[in-house]
Amino acid sequence: MKHTRIATLLETDHLLQDYTVKGWVRAFRSNRFIALNDGSTLANIQCVLDFENTDEEIISKINIGAAVKISGVLKESEGKGQRVEIEVNEIEILGEADPEDVKKTILSPKRHSLEKLREQAHLRVRTNTFGAIMRLRSKLAFAVHQYFNTQGFYYVNTPIITASDAEGAGEMFKVTNLDLNNPPKTKDGKIDYSQDFFGKETNLTVSGQLEGETYALGLGNIYTFGPTFRAENSNTSRHLAEFWMIEPEMAFCDLDGNMDLAEDFIKYVLNYILENCDEDLAFLEERLLQEEKSKPEKDRSPMKLREKLKFVTENNFKRVSYTEAIDILKNSKPNKKKKFNYPIEDWGADLQSEHERYLVEKHFKCPVILFDYPADIKAFYMRLNDDGKTVRAMDVLFPGIGEIVGGAQREERLDVLKEKMKAIGIEEEELWWYLDTRRFGSCVHSGFGLGFERLVLFATGMSNIRDVIPYPRTPQNAAF
């Protein structure tokens, strides 16, 4: 008899029929009530055992963490807390779990810290919290693909291993196949990369944007969704050495169109999980409420999790120029009262999360898109405005988190682009192919990047980015 997923069973109207379920024991109360979970959904199904007529040896093995197969009749539940339950006819232990061993793991039924859960990242997905996070992460990823597919964007897999460091977005990891204990050397004693696998020095990509642009200038609208890397020694709750990035790029699209897309896209994917993941969201919302009780009142989020998501999906994003934002911040109360860690003094300052959050949470009370940033604090490929000092960059700012999307209209003029590259020392030969796109039918085009884990962080209400990716990579940590 084929087994039925618990998610299906909990929603079916076909009661009083025989079903088989397979899952892991989450609890076993009064020698009678088994709470069984198979990961398909947050809720357990309650299986009611006929203690008198069940083999003692089997009962001794119904321990937390054990895998069991249960067949029985689905009935309306007389107890509280569940609509239906299974009256067990047959139970089989598929995989035992020794209670003494379980005690040493996070499967044991007590509160474990998130740090502890991270140390057992291979087991944490079997907890309610991480089951919910990872299901939600999966649904968000699907919403991303569904959105772009529906909108006529093509998915492009840009290369992970790359020979160029043109984005200059941070330190890169080197990729090599050389015997590092005995590497080939050139005459002047340096590593001879011409003997490496690719015949030159290679790194892990920090962004697929430049390659993405080449594809947008052929296919029209494209997006990437793949892993990117930063070898930055940042041991914070917001940085990962390996994370997944979404980067759409659109030909014949200016910054306004780019802002339209960012807003529409974000609203779509968050609406998707509001509609499709309510059970997990409700659980995570409650978890957050509990967590925040331990914080001083002023540090607590003023909104509940789903409220925060709706704050984004139901408000228009306010579009504000950088210059206007600086004015607002300069004259703001926290700035005057020196409450910002980084006081805002002059135009040209790079904004910090505290400033971004002030604009969103206190000033505008809605998501904000800042645009037209100073050229000096943005990347070389962003389109220079006629004022000669700002570029057509945009950042989308969220409550509680600050910047979540960074994008720009790209510099489509060959001469301007070449000058900017020269100014920061990028050789034309290194990016000959990128410049080619400006030689052969160049056009206005735009795109943005969204760190997927930042989005999952926002959507789940978790506070450490290590808790929203299965196996986080951070300084000193590549376990599993």
Added chain:
Amino acid sequence: MKHTRIATLLETDHLLQDYTVKGWVRAFRSNRFIALNDGSTLANIQCVLDFENTDEEIISKINIGAAVKISGVLKESEGKGQRVEIEVNEIEILGEADPEDVKKTILSPKRHSLEKLREQAHLRVRTNTFGAIMRLRSKLAFAVHQYFNTQGFYYVNTPIITASDAEGAGEMFKVTNLDLNNPPKTKDGKIDYSQDFFGKETNLTVSGQLEGETYALGLGNIYTFGPTFRAENSNTSRHLAEFWMIEPEMAFCDLDGNMDLAEDFIKYVLNYILENCDEDLAFLEERLLQEEKSKPEKDRSPMKLREKLKFVTENNFKRVSYTEAIDILKNSKPNKKKKFNYPIEDWGADLQSEHERYLVEKHFKCPVILFDYPADIKAFYMRLNDDGKTVRAMDVLFPGIGEIVGGAQREERLDVLKEKMKAIGIEEEELWWYLDTRRFGSCVHSGFGLGFERLVLFATGMSNIRDVIPYPRTPQNAAF
């Protein structure tokens, strides 16, 4: 006025209205007919210019490769070859393309070899062939996500950077942040990886399977779809150093269920492109026919491209044990006549592509799933059969290509798994977390891996795997 995608325009019934299109000039005939393409679809839209009333300077810039904006009325076409065309009212050159420069590129209107196109991989997506391939690749990827989402599988991003080489599927790329010209050394003169970014030696993953298993044993059904790497010096038309892999994994599922899934999944995604990409498929089918004309008759494919896809979607996959397959091959004509490059002599032989293709194309005349392979030629984590010499492995074999899917029921018994690891020298400490899954509620589970580029190769009828990924990584090549 917002522009309309050409794909939309070519299908609309709203004629005699004004539209604006933006795209790249593919051809300009008789100073009158512009063939415009924007990548949204294979077909160009014909734009008919009023030569007399168009500025001469503009006309001089309507060159192949140039980006233009055209506004005009959509009308039924009087000419052959298209249903509708645009009568141009306004034309603007957005980005020029110097004809002399274009001549040096693959954008020039003549036949370029696939090798030449690879050298200009940043421009090849603007050709009909690569536009078609990359749109199809994108649609196939979406079908993958859609299939698994619909079937209740959760998408899991397993780590790219990993500290374990347990799969042992081939040479791995090293990932490091050390200054290789001046690396820290241990007392005995070796590289001191404890000072590296992750505090130990790390590599690029060859498979997400082991981590995928840990998630299946919590969420039930999961799949991965991400980049994997092989540092093998294989300069063939079938190998990439960087490629994308799809790996589903199912708890409470045996080898039969695994075969069911593989067959159902492959049929779904190929049906999806048959239904959604007919124009691109028809073009690629014709391209293949032309290409095959240059081959000797015996090397040509007996089936056209879409026939080959339907051969897979419309036939039941024949399930045959390895032992039975060896018997068939041993007694086959090509074996007796010594036509195989690798003659089949004894049970235990590893099958080559020629054998797999013989089984599919000549013997069974349908896709084949071989199962129960000799343990000696398969990985340690595959479930040992009671005969003690075969494992519950399966390979799906396709016409023209041989193996396209490799999978197995996993060894769920802790003691057997430990013994097999010991036999091949994998330390238990290295895979403590993997072994934990067999300690805490272990269960029958199965999964498979599918190299995405192999699937795209099959679906597009291309013969070199470098032509189905935007920027291929191969020995001596990490350009772009």
